[in-house]
Amino acid sequence: MSTPSPGPQGPAPGISAEPGIVVQGVQRAFGDVQAVRSVTLRAHAGRVTGLVGPNGSGKTTLLLMLASLLAPDAGSIRIDGVDPVTDPQAARALLGWMPDALGAWNSLTSRETLAVTGRLYGMPRAEASVRADVLLGEVELADLADAPARVLSRGQKQRLGLARALVHDPRVLLLDEPASGLDPQARIDLRMLLRRFAAEGRTVLVSSHILSELEEVVDDAVFLMAGVTVDPARVEAASRRARPWRVRLAGTEAAAAAPSVAAVLRLPAASVGVDRRDVVVSFESDDAAAAALRELVAAGLDIVEFAAAQGALERTFLDLGDGRPPQALPPDAGADESGAIS
Amino acid sequence: MNGQRLGTIVGLELTQRTRSVAWYVLLGVFALLLLIVTALSFLAWGSAYRPGGAIYSTIVYITLLLVVLVSPTLSGNAINGDRDAATLAPVQVTLATTLEILIGKFLAAWVTGLAFVAVSVPFLVVATLAGGGAPATIAVSLLVLVFEAGIISAIGVALSGILSRPLFSVATTYLVVAALVIGTLIAFALVGFTLRSEVTNHYRSIEFDQYSGDTFPCMPGETPSSEYPCDDDVEVRCGPWQTSTYEVPRFDHVWWLLAANPFVILADATPTQYDEHGNPSDLFGQIKYGVRSAQQPPDLEQRWDDCAPPSESERTVPAEVIDESTPSWFVGMALQLLLAAALMWWAWARTRTPAGRLPTGTRIA
Numbered sequence: 114m115s116t117p118s119p120g121p122q123g124p125a126p127g128i129s130a131e132p133g134i135v136v137q138g139v140q141r142a143f144g145d146v147q148a149v150r151s152v153t154l155r156a157h158a159g160r161v162t163g164l165v166g167p168n169g170s171g172k173t174t175l176l177l178m179l180a181s182l183l184a185p186d187a188g189s190i191r192i193d194g195v196d197p198v199t200d201p202q203a204a205r206a207l208l209g210w211m212p213d214a215l216g217a218w219n220s221l222t223s224r225e226t227l228a229v230t231g232r233l234y235g236m237p238r239a240e241a242s243v244r245a246d247v248l249l250g251e252v253e254l255a256d257l258a259d260a261p262a263r264v265l266s267r268g269q270k271q272r273l274g275l276a277r278a279l280v281h282d283p284r285v286l287l288l289d290e291p292a293s294g295l296d297p298q299a300r301i302d303l304r305m306l307l308r309r310f311a312a313e314g315r316t317v318l319v320s321s322h323i324l325s326e327l328e329e330v331v332d333d334a335v336f337l338m339a340g341v342t343v344d345p346a347r348v349e350a351a352s353r354r355a356r357p358w359r360v361r362l363a364g365t366e367a368a369a370a371a372p373s374v375a376a377v378l379r380l381p382a383a384s385v386g387v388d389r390r391d392v393v394v395s396f397e398s399d400d401a402a403a404a405a406l407r408e409l410v411a412a413g414l415d416i417v418e419f420a421a422a423q424g425a426l427e428r429t430f431l432d433l434g435d436g437r438p439p440q441a442l443p444p445d446a447g448a449d450e451s452g453a454i455s
Numbered sequence: 456m457n458g459q460r461l462g463t464i465v466g467l468e469l470t471q472r473t474r475s476v477a478w479y480v481l482l483g484v485f486a487l488l489l490l491i492v493t494a495l496s497f498l499a500w501g502s503a504y505r506p507g508g509a510i511y512s513t514i515v516y517i518t519l520l521l522v523v524l525v526s527p528t529l530s531g532n533a534i535n536g537d538r539d540a541a542t543l544a545p546v547q548v549t550l551a552t553t554l555e556i557l558i559g560k561f562l563a564a565w566v567t568g569l570a571f572v573a574v575s576v577p578f579l580v581v582a583t584l585a586g587g588g589a590p591a592t593i594a595v596s597l598l599v600l601v602f603e604a605g606i607i608s609a610i611g612v613a614l615s616g617i618l619s620r621p622l623f624s625v626a627t628t629y630l631v632v633a634a635l636v637i638g639t640l641i642a643f644a645l646v647g648f649t650l651r652s653e654v655t656n657h658y659r660s661i662e663f664d665q666y667s668g669d670t671f672p673c674m675p676g677e678t679p680s681s682e683y684p685c686d687d688d689v690e691v692r693c694g695p696w697q698t699s700t701y702e703v704p705r706f707d708h709v710w711w712l713l714a715a716n717p718f719v720i721l722a723d724a725t726p727t728q729y730d731e732h733g734n735p736s737d738l739f740g741q742i743k744y745g746v747r748s749a750q751q752p753p754d755l756e757q758r759w760d761d762c763a764p765p766s767e768s769e770r771t772v773p774a775e776v777i778d779e780s781t782p783s784w785f786v787g788m789a790l791q792l793l794l795a796a797a798l799m800w801w802a803w804a805r806t807r808t809p810a811g812r813l814p815t816g817t818r819i820a
Contacts, residue, residue, distance in 0.1 A: 143813060180548050184809035198809050202550060210548050216541025218467065220474040232463040233549035277545060 132158035132193050133316040134179060134285060139188030141174055148174040150340035152188070156318045156333070158284075161311045163327040164320035165430055166337035172320040173213055175337065176289050179318070180210040192285050193316070206234075209283030213290045213320075215274040217262035223249060223273050224258040227280055234281040241280075248276040253302065267294035275303070285316040292326050304330045328424040336433055343433055351432040352425055358402055359391040360409070361418035367392050370414075377412040378405055393422055456558070460551045464559025465566070468533075472567055485521055485571055489578045492517045497585070508592075508728065508737030511582040515596045516738070518575040519721055522604050523632055525571055530564035530611025531625030534806060539621060553807045557799060561605075561612045568604035572597070591726045592739070599721045602788065606717075607632060609795035616802025635791070639716040646709045647749075651702040658759035662694045676764025693762035706749040714787035715794075719746055724784035733772035744773040747780040 134156040141149040149171040156162035166172050177183040179190060181197035181204045190197055197204035218226055224245050231241030249255045252272040257265060265273060271294045278286065286307075292300050307317050307330050321327045327334070336343040362370040367387045374392050375385040386393040396402040406419050423431075472478050496513040500506035534557075537543035546556060576597075583593060611628040618624040661674070673685035713719055719742060727740035735741050 177544075178809070180544075182544055182547055182808045182810060184811045201809060202552070205548055205550055208548075210545075212541065212544060214541040216537075216543075216545060218471060218542055219540075220471050221467075225470070229463060229467050230545070230549060233460055233546060233551045235457070235459065235550055274545075281549075 131191070132284075132314075133160075134162075134318060135189075135191040136175075136179070137189045139175070139178060139185045139190060141171075141178060141183065141185050143174075148340055149178070149185075152337065152340070152342045154335045154342050156316050156335075158193075158316045159311055159314045160332040161307050161317040161319060161330055163331035163334040163426065164318055164337060165322070165324065165327065165334050165426060166320075167322065170337045171340040172337055173289055174340075176210070176212075176287050176318075176320060179287050180208060181205055182210075206281065207283060208285040208287060209278035209281065210287045211274050211278040211289060211291055213293075215270050217265070217270050217273060219263035220261055222259045222261055223254050223265070223276075226262060226273060227276055230277050230280045236281075244280060248279055251279075251306070252276045253299070268296055268299055271295055272299060275306075283315070286310060286318070288317070288319045290321055291319060292321060292323055300326065324427040324430055325424055328426045331426075334426055334429070336430065338433060347433070348429055352429045353398070354428075354432055355395040355397045356425075356428045357386075357393045357395050357422040358405075359388070359418060359420050359422045360394055360416065361391050363415035363417045365415075373414065374409065377409055377414065388422070391418070391422075456552070456555060457550075460549075461555050461559050461562075464546070464551060464556060465563045468560055468563030469566060472529075472563070478567075481525065482570065482574055485525065486574050488521060489514070489518065489575055493578045493581060496582075507582065507585050510585055511579065511592070512738035514575070514578050514582050515600070515721065516718065518572065518579075519600055519603060519717060521575075522568060522571050522600060523607060523636065523717060526564070526568045526604055526607035527611050527625055527628035527632060529567045530561070530608045530615065531628040532615050532621035533560040533564060533612045534616040534802065535619055535624055536615065536621045538619075547808050553803055557612060557616060557803055557806065561609050561799070564608035564612055565605045568608055569601060572600045572604060575600075589726070589728060592728070592737075595725045596721060596739075599717075599724050599784075603717045603720070606791045606795050610798055613795065613798035613802040616806045617798065631794075635715060635717055639712050639719075643706070643709055643713040643749075646712065647706040648704045650705040650708050652705050652753065652755055653700050654703050654753065654755050654757060656699050656701070656757045656759065657696055658699075658761075659694050659696045660761045662692045675762050691762065703753045705753070707752040710746065710749040710783065711786050711790070713746055713749065714783035715790040716787065717791075718742070720784045720787040720791075722746070723782065723787070727774075727777060729774050733774035735773055735777075740773075744777060746783050747777050750780045750783070751776070 134154070136152050136154045139149060139152045140147070152171070152175055154162075154164075164172050164175070174183065178185050179192065179197065181192075181201040184198050192204045193207050195204045195207060197208075218229075221229065224242075227245035227248055228238075228241045231244050232238065236244065246255075246258070249258050252275055254269060254272055254276065257269060262270065262273065271291065275288070275291060278288070288307075291303060295303060307319065310317050311332070319327065319331065334348070336348055360370075360374055361367070362374075367390055371385045371387050371392045372382055374394060375382045378385075378394065380394070384395070394405070396405060402419075402421075406416065409416055409419075493510075493514055496510045497506075500509040500513070503509060534543065537546075543556075547553070551559075579593065579597075607628070610631050611625075614627050614631070615621065615624045618627060671685055672689040672691045673679055673687045674691070677683070677685055679685045679687050714723070722739040722742035723746055725739040725743070727743055728736045729740070730736045735744055
């Protein structure tokens with residue numbers, strides 16, 4: 114990440130020139146409802162940042178503020194160094210926003226929708242129309258280019274919304290639940306598109322609660338709980354906690370395999386759970402899991418599958434959601450949780 | 456304000472409107488109504504002396520009425536309807552400014568309203584060919600129709616930006632239209648009668664009871680002649696001066712209320728044709744005379760003297776009243792512009808992004 118060097122007169126305090134998204138102590142209330150209490154985050158250029166949080170945690174409100182549509186009550190926001198509150202025009206030229214509630218002009222075709230959006234970003238007519246065709250190809254809507262938006266399926270509308278956010282080739286992409294309604298192929302395409310964007314040095318912030326989805330695309334994750342971004346140290350602690358692994362033995366029922374796995378790993382039988390075909394064992398770290406695998410193989414068990422039962426994001430998310438400070442838990446607390454899965 | 460973005464927003468709005476079937480149905484119903492009204496006014500005024508002006512003014516008034524009734528539905532959900540459909544925020548997040556969005560939507564609603572005026576043009580031509588209005592009458596009445604369509608579009612778009620529910624803002628636009636059309640009449644009458652002034656009336660009469668001769672005396676200013684043999688020698692006795700008071704409404708203080716009425720503006724702005732007695736020859740002219748007369752302050756000191764020779768009657772003809780009074784269309788248009796501009800400003804403040812305080816129940820996207 115290359116930061117432009119501040120000019121001779123420029124004290125350039127801290128954040129102003131940094132590419133990417135920098136949010137500092139942002140708050141926003143709607144009447145009595147404090148939707149966003151305190152958000153501090155950084156989404157770096159060249160990386161895909163996931164915004165993770167339960168429903169109602171303030172993800173959409175935060176994205177609206179980043180998209181220059183909503184003013185924060187307190188705190189500061191910089192989009193590639195631009196303040197969207199004081200200079201929304203400049204911020205809008207930089208950012209592409211894909212809302213969660215996807216509104217399409219029903220009587221316009223996909224091509225017209227994109228061309229109109231291009232015109233609203235100041236493109237000449239010819240350029241806007243060329244850009245529309247390129248984007249339609251990119252989101253696989255070329256076949257439906259001349260169909261009115263009202264006949265599009267939810268997933269197709271979602272892709273049109275994504276194309277609309279990309280019309281002006283934004284440096285910063287804000288995507289609110291982009292994968293909802295997409296079929297598996299479209300999800301893979303979306304993932305590749307986001308990776309490509311990041312590789313081009315752009316900033317991508319994606320909110321979602323489909324964690325397995327995010328897991329495969331994000332470089333960093335920001336956790337938002339009840340309007341507050343979770344302290345990175347707490348996230349770090351939560352992600353270090355024991356996580357369950359699935360172990361499957363060839364030709365053996367999980368119920369029968371569980372005692373032998375427990376015996377080899379010298380664990381109390383009660384701490385080894387069963388989930389459908391798999392034995393579930395918790396390990397505190399990847400190293401512990403690797404050591405256990407070696408032991409199991411050395412003991413002659415026919416291991417055919419040995420994999421983390423949950424993604425790291427999902428695990429962290431669930432741990433944070435407990436509302437208990439993770440550091441207060443005993444280090445082997447994961448044991449009873451793996452039991453809870455069975 | 457950027458011409459390209461403004462043009463794009465107007466184009467976007469118009470494209471969406473012209474692709475809906477409902478819009479053509481509405482235009483068709485509008486044309487049908489005008490057809491019926493035109494036929495009826497030909498029948499109704501057929502026996503009148505020189506019916507052209509009457510037919511023309513009837514058709515223009517009906518057109519204005521329909522435009523005033525249709526325009527709120529064309530504009531009253533421009534902003535909040537888009538917000539409900541989640542199509543507003545994607546425009547707000549582009550380089551289009553709030554002012555461009557508001558003005559663009561207003562222009563689109565106006566042009567849509569003008570389509571209805573355009574539908575009425577053939578009927579106005581028919582009325583003109585049938586002997587109706589002078590070219591100036593036609594030009595001015597069309598301009599006023601265009602202006603009124605614009606004012607109501609602006610009010611509708613503004614209210615749709617101020618209020619969060621489309622149904623509520625359309626209804627409110629109708630209420631504002633009703634306030635202009637009917638409310639001004641009611642306010643004019645009620646306030647005019649509330650602001651009363653006392654008129655003092657001085658009068659004296661001839662005391663006929665005091666005279667007992669056989670002849671009848673000449674009144675002041677009369678001279679005897681063979682046809683009118685009054686007795687010039689008898690001196691008529693005048694009674695004492697008497698004073699009475701009564702109250703009159705002061706419409707001259709509230710005439711501007713009436714001026715804001717679209718129908719009054721239309722009548723008042725149209726150049727009046729007079730007949731040989733100086734009386735207006737069409738409906739517009741008669742309404743104009745009424746409104747202009749309301750500007751005249753009442754005479755608060757009246758004298759009535761039977762003993763003085765009758766003064767040369769100073770009855771003012773309508774043409775003079777109209778020429779000497781303030782053109783009320785000008786005041787009315789200024790009031791309407793002020794109202795529309797103020798509402799637009801309010802809507803701008805409400806729709807501006809990044810949004811500060813939001814009206815309760817509003818989602819930004």
